[in-house]
Amino acid sequence: xxxxxxxxxxxxxxxxxxxxxxxxxxxxxxxxxxxxxxxxxxxxxxxxxxxxxxxxxxxxxxxxxxxxxxxxxxxxxxxxxxxxxxxxxxxxxxxxxxxxxxxxxxxxxxxxxxxxxxxxxxxxxxxxxxxxxxxxxxxxxxxxxxxxxxxxxxxxxxxxxxxxxxxxxxxxxxxxxxxxxxxxxxxxxxxxxxxxxxxxxxxxxxxxxxxxxxxxxxxxxxxxxxxxxxxxxxxx
Numbered sequence: 001x002x003x004x005x006x007x008x009x010x011x012x013x014x015x016x017x018x019x020x021x022x023x024x025x026x027x028x029x030x031x032x033x034x035x036x037x038x039x040x041x042x043x044x045x046x047x048x049x050x051x052x053x054x055x056x057x058x059x060x061x062x063x064x065x066x067x068x069x070x071x072x073x074x075x076x077x078x079x080x081x082x083x084x085x086x087x088x089x090x091x092x093x094x095x096x097x098x099x100x101x102x103x104x105x106x107x108x109x110x111x112x113x114x115x116x117x118x119x120x121x122x123x124x125x126x127x128x129x130x131x132x133x134x135x136x137x138x139x140x141x142x143x144x145x146x147x148x149x150x151x152x153x154x155x156x157x158x159x160x161x162x163x164x165x166x167x168x169x170x171x172x173x174x175x176x177x178x179x180x181x182x183x184x185x186x187x188x189x190x191x192x193x194x195x196x197x198x199x200x201x202x203x204x205x206x207x208x209x210x211x212x213x214x215x216x217x218x219x220x221x222x223x224x225x226x227x228x229x230x231x232x233x234x235x236x
Contacts, residue, residue: 031046040138045069083117087124110133128153
């Protein structure tokens with residue numbers, strides 16, 4: 001399958017997610033995974049700002065990327081906070097400008113990182129992180145495609161804001177943050193019960209959710225409440 005064909009499929013799927021019952025966690029998680037699949041990067045993540053302008057980690061393609069994103073927020077340094085503050089892409093820059101972040105990235109196996117704004121005109125609502133284990137520069141084509149994916153996320157989120165109103169979207173953002181906590185708890189419980197690693201447990205939950213047309217958060221609640229048996233998750 002060509003990248004162009006796969007890209008078409010991704011855009012259709014993301015559009016379907018937007019017009020269906022909107023789940024912010026599922027939408028951004030799907031976008032992070034699609035970015036890694038379509039672009040020459042090893043991991044991706046997305047941060048969104050709340051109504052006070054404070055960034056939050058909302059989705060990551062893997063656990064290591066999530067840890068690095070959280071480090072960026074705790075230290076307030078790195079490409080993603082910089083990108084959010086300025087509203088312009090941070091691509092192919094020397095990480096030495098953020099020594100603590102560079103050290104943390106290297107510890108996680110990444111030697112280069114980039115960030116693209118979730119921006120529409122002058123409004124910046126978040127940023128997309130891209131991490132690579134290679135020092136080779138991100139090509140203009142890949143940077144442009146990543147920005148297109150970030151733009152689609154921005155348009156979708158702002159469309160939701162227009163439909164639902166600022167207060168409702170703020171509540172949905174808080175709900176998404178709460179959902180991430182539930183998902184992390186369920187991931188840990190499933191990993192312990194089934195003897196899986198945390199990434200394997202998350203993959204099992206995600207596969208079950210997508211295969212059955214369920215929201216990832218509802219699957220996580222099922223794991224925590226015991227209404228969803230481990231054997232059912234392992235058969236997907």
